[in-house]
Amino acid sequence: AQSVTQPDIHITVSEGASLELRCNYSYGATPYLFWYVQSPGQGLQLLLKYFSGDTLVQGIKGFEAEFKRSQSSFNLRKPSVHWSDAAEYFCAVGPNAGGTSYGKLTFGQGTILTVHP
């Protein structure tokens, strides 16, 4: 069964500082990988996704993520954080094979990002 671990429940950074949110997954092969962001009381917004190809993926709002097969990781990064980035971030994996299991996402527990002015 697939699983996702986000080791950091809460991260605090200063505005303008760089950011890295960690995500590790467990899956028998290379899964499909996603990062979503959720503001309080809201739904999830897709930041970026990885299906195949270039392991460095660019997303919206200046975010990027790098897939590292050897480490089973898909960490999210941003070079300079803005106060509006404060939210909760979820990493998710989806199977890349399995008939009707396609698309069934498994999410991590989430990382809450606080941005200090």
Next chain:
Amino acid sequence: DTGVSQDPRHKITKRGQNVTFRCDPISEHNRLYWYRQTLGQGPEFLTYFQNEAQLEKSRLLSDRFSAERPKGSFSTLEIQRTEQGDSAMYLCASSSFPWGGGGKDTQYFGPGTRLTVL
């Protein structure tokens, strides 16, 4: 706005009552997913539809839960005899599943329905 919409946004009910939520997917998306998110947790898969066919249900979906997508467009999720443990955010997502595309499916989420069972 042509995103995923959900109604109601908030629902407060008493234990034992039935509730129904509606999800309208992005137009022409063939897949529709339901997830449940409890406080401090990531969303958990409940069920999904390919057009009007319900293809998979999680074991989280007890027999008190039923979901439909009668014409392959909007979907409803009904919870009968609600319990306090049902209090959660219920999220709907839709996608345009690319048959023959290796399952490279991208899900777009709605704003969710927050259910509180008293």
